[in-house]
Amino acid sequence: MIVNEPKRGTTYHFPDFSPAQRGALLYIQRVQVETEGFLSGLDVEFSPGLNVIIGARGTGKTSLIELIRYCLGAGAFTEDAANRGRQQAVAILEGGAVTVTMRDGDSSFLVTRSASGHVTTTGTRQPTCTVLAQNEVEAVGAQAAGRLHLIDRFRANRDETAKMMSNLLAHVRSLTTEILAILNDGGRLSEQIASMSAVTADLDEARKHQQQLLDNARATEDQQLRLLSLQQDSQRLALRESVVDQSESSVESLAGALTRLASDASSVLQTWPADDQDDPLTGARFLLADVERLLNTSLTRLAEVRNSLQAARNETAQRQVQVDEASRQLRQSLEELQAGIGLTTRRVVELEEYQGQLFALQNRLSERTDRLRSVSAQRDSVQLKAEELRDQVYSDRLAIVRELNRTLAPAIRIRLAKSENLEAYRSTIVAALRGSGLHYNSLAPMLAQAAAPHEVVSWVEQNNATELGGAIGISPDRASSIIAALRAGGTPDIIASTVEDGVTLELLDGQEFKASDRLSIGQRCTTVLPILLGHHGDPLIVDQPEDHLDNAFIASTLVSALQSRQPSDQFIFSSHNANIPVLGGANRVLVMNSDGDRGYLTHAGDLDAPEIIAAVTDIMEGGERAFATRAAFYRNETVSRR
Structure with a gap:
């Protein structure tokens, strides 16, 4: 059960933070699977707007979503989800390949990826989309990298910026090696x-x-x-x-x-x-x-x-x-x-x-x-450029967070702290000190907290044991041992390590805000989903977004966000909850089935098509009799309360 969820019926009107991505509508038009594996011969078409994949468990809904992620190289919010998704996609293909057709304005292009990982494309534009596996939504709120990725989805040209930063850090690492x-x-x-x-x-x-x-x-x-x-x-x-x-x-x-x-x-x-x-x-x-x-x-x-x-x-x-x-x-x-x-x-x-x-x-x-x-x-010159780029990225993120806070208030609040996530930096120091005989598990957090990467490297290069020791409260002799260990070859990786901004997602629970890593799974999803649905531009693909959410939240907030979608949005959801396609006004519903050996598409069409109505009733409502029984029950309950 959700505690103190956003106000029922709340409609979030999100601004478009990525105008560069809105020039021509880019969406997933078609997915084809070669004649191998569980989904062999599958050929499905999607449309702009809300696409909902329905079907009994074991019919291939999740497999279809993971094949899209695999083909487009969409990545994941967590490393665990990325590994599991890749393994599932390769297993489903059984040596074959999957092809995704992307519609780009008035034209289209194909992306094909084989089970061995070979990729071919007929287009010049890099396809982008966001995919979340089942249980990945709550992981976004629990992990620092996932929360940052959530905000970065709103950043225009984020891939180009990441490449620029990677090139700058590679140059810094090379110069430090020299x-x-x-x-x-x-x-x-x-x-x-x-x-x-x-x-x-x-x-x-x-x-x-x-x-x-x-x-x-x-x-x-x-x-x-x-x-x-x-x-x-x-x-x-x-x-x-x-x-x-x-x-x-x-x-x-x-x-x-x-x-x-x-x-x-x-x-x-x-x-x-x-x-x-x-x-x-x-x-x-x-x-x-x-x-x-x-x-x-x-x-x-x-x-x-x-x-x-x-x-x-x-x-x-x-x-x-x-x-x-x-x-x-x-x-x-x-x-x-x-x-x-x-x-x-x-x-x-x-x-x-x-x-x-x-x-x-x-x-x-x-x-x-x-x-x-x-x-x-x-190196100083390159580092200055990297710092300027970091400042620009932080500024972009801060603008996004402020606008999101304005939109999501008062139920959801987002905090951004510059250069707060020391995890990668700390791990780099641990790796550099491993094998030195020093207590790196205790020294690395102290050093990462006390000084920036370039400061540590400067102390090492200048053999300045006094400054290093004073920063973390140890003797110069012990600091000299650290310097000797790092000077053996750890400085290039340290100076190029990433110290990312920290993002905290908070949900109003009673009279106080609670950070997402302190929330229940349902509350975490309540916090993350409105932000996910607020981004316009990239296709958003989610496997069973209703998991851990009560029907009240789905029928109000989640459905409200779906109903507020823009013409350029494409959502592809797999779901067992009828509220999502019905109340969300699905533009296209795809019905999956399985004979035990192979999953296949039985129907695809508009929400009001007779075969789609029958499939939603049978699969999601338990059949006409169950649907009629529940309807009668709710009518009687309403009359008795009057």
Whole structure:
């Protein structure tokens, strides 16, 4: 029984939030099933307005609805409903296919999907519709994602916005991956540089000692200048060798990435069925072949780069041999003048080479630092665009919620909270920390609640344990452990995780509003159905919307919403309740039956057609005798109360 439902007879007049979708009437005109499975050979037609599918249980009403969802890729409000619906559709097809004809203004197009998932279409417009399975209506009110989806049905261009956001977040994730690689590379370079920090001081000391020995030996000015020149040559050659080493490493990384891309390119487009000679992807395959050729050409060029680097390495090695030989001869001459000068000179040469390597590492670190600034600036720019898009989406949702509240008051109230749903964000942190040995189930909620994804990633990238620890009230040492775990590769997913707006649906129960997740199933349906029926544009398909609702609510509020439909609306309901087709003024009624092995259509037509009247009476009212008995009972009750 419904408690404090909306006022009986209330008529909701919903505004059209999606004018872009109302230009040409798009509706489901026909559904055909191939000669396989329980509904083999089924061929049904629908009309604009209210279509009601009736029939005994087990005749295929739900299966027909799930085939429409499956063919059009309509999705679901809950993951569970999506999985169950897909499984049912595939089982019903038994290897066959279903075709849906969509009417688009004055023209029509076909969408066909096989049990294996292959989709073909003759149209260019993306068909959109909303499908709710039995028991899915109440799940909408119980789950955060379902409630948000309910509001988003009113948003124009929601699919385009979702694609834009997906592309922006993919770009952010890619840039963050690069930043992570730069930071890791920079960390290794810093460690190497730190390990060589004493080179400069050691070299200065060795040079002083060398100069003392040269002065004692009374080496000529030419000998000293020659020695200095050879030592400088050794340092330059060491620098060149280090540059070649790092360049070869970078080239190998690039070659590996290009090899993977070239390998993936050939499988980007699916092979066209052998029995279909008309491949519409031929042009795309030629273009993709060009991409593959360019990638292979790039790999060939990289091989030439490798050869150039090897040539530079060989030349450097040859020059080093020459410098080493000249240095050896000069050291021998100087050793004859002063004992120990040869060993000291050799030490200076070694330290000069180390310093050359140090210079190369410092240059590389400077390049990495510059690249980090550049990539970080790019990411900031993309993140700003994503935030602006989120703000626009929130603004659109807020306008929808305000208008719905105006329309549904006082019985139903909707609240919208910006960036309130942390579930996906929290799950991403858990996944990033799993296997680290940390208590991620307790840390993830704290971190998600305390800071936005970009803040967490910023702390990780800057190794800022103080800020992170302070945000969630833990010690810097423990925060450092979190940073180390996230720096292992979790930051790209974290920064691209979605923090969605939160939607709360509330029903007036007595003197207070109760949130939909605290309501009974019937109350939840009472809250959700008026909102579902208020959207104009997309076809709405619901399996047994009367479930969990009392007849009073159906006869007043639900029927009232159906009677208020606009010419552009298409509703397809399966139902066991006669009030829906009769009081709702169904434009078309479809009667399903079954012989146990196959479900089929027996009648389809207007509500006042004789065979439809007979079917509604027999199936939904229990037959003429039962209908007459109830009618007599209600007449007698009315007379007795007077």
